[in-house]
Amino acid sequence: MKFRYLGHSGLKISEIIYGNWLTHGSQVENETAHACVKEALAQGITSFDTADTYANTKAESVLGKALKNERRESLEVFTKVYWPTGPKGHNDTGLSRKHIMESINGSLQRLEMDYVDLYQAHRFDVETPLEETMQAFADIVRAGKALYIGVSEWPADKIREAHAMAAQLGFQLISSQPQYSMLWRVIESEVIPACEDLGLSQIVWSPMAGGILTGKYLPGQQAPEGSRGADEKGGARSMAGKMTDEVLTAVQKLRPIADGLGATMGQLAIAWVLSNPNVAGALVGASRPEQIAENVKALDFTLDQAALGAIDAAIGHVVTDDPSLVSVPEGRAA
DSSP: OOEEEOTTSSOEEESEEEEOSSSBTTTBOHHHHHHHHHHHHHTTOOEEEOOTTGGGGHHHHHHHHHHTTSOGGGOEEEEEEOSOOTTOOTTSSSSOHHHHHHHHHHHHHHHTOSOEEEEEESSOOTTSOHHHHHHHHHHHHHTTSEEEEEESSOOHHHHHHHHHHHHHHTOOEEEEOOBOOSSBOTTTTTHHHHHHHHTOEEEEBOTTGGGGGGTOSOTTSOOOTTSGGGOTTTHHHHHTTTOOHHHHHHHHTTHHHHHHHTOOHHHHHHHHHHTSTTEEEEEEOOSSHHHHHHHHGGGGOOOOHHHHHHHHHHHGGGOBOOGGGSOOOSOOOO
């Protein structure tokens, strides 16, 4: 395993981060989820990412039980707050002081831990004053319930505002967790430059574009049985609109590039996001333990300028890079 500093902090995280968005508490049984976590640990992964909203809090509980007997100081555990949880009442969402304080306590209880290493604002809340949100995060850090604070899917201007407030309040904003892949590059023109300027790193999710960049989805064909694109519990919905024949045809042009490196297409996709120096780690999930071992092998490959140029030549015409597509909810609904 390889490690990188997270932002300008002294915290090191594993370059491959295990995430449990669509798996724990939802798509796979708990026994399989625990086996995946154990394989992640065996592969040297020390960083684990979850959120209170995943499987409506169940994912945190599954992860906590899977990590229960591990040395806490050897792990970096991340979770998030914003989206509705529990019965989804009028205060069960957003970044109000009430919801943040109740959410961190609930997350720690489910994870069976005294603190998380990184607590992340899962989206920007347009209905709560930013000062209220950042003061709540400052109090959580001072209470020792979270060591560092990050954001997820925030636009550059809001990251800048939050970073300035964090500095005034005496704590560190050190990370951004956006979607980022060869196909989805909306953070490159604004978010990454802002984070480089401020000292934040990216923890990127969906580096394989939901599995599209593995090459298993072929133009004109149904999604393979057992794949995320065929999963009616949520995976298929998350893939809707992304698997056009134009995109899938372009992705197949990556196969000879991966073959030339001796890599799988999925490994090529992970190596690509890690080639960006502002990316500290790539989030990967798994429904089977063997997927983790395969993903970790991406660290064996370094992409030179020739490889990066060949990738752009193959798929550049289907890349999405509009910075306005960085997610900001119009309003939070209970």
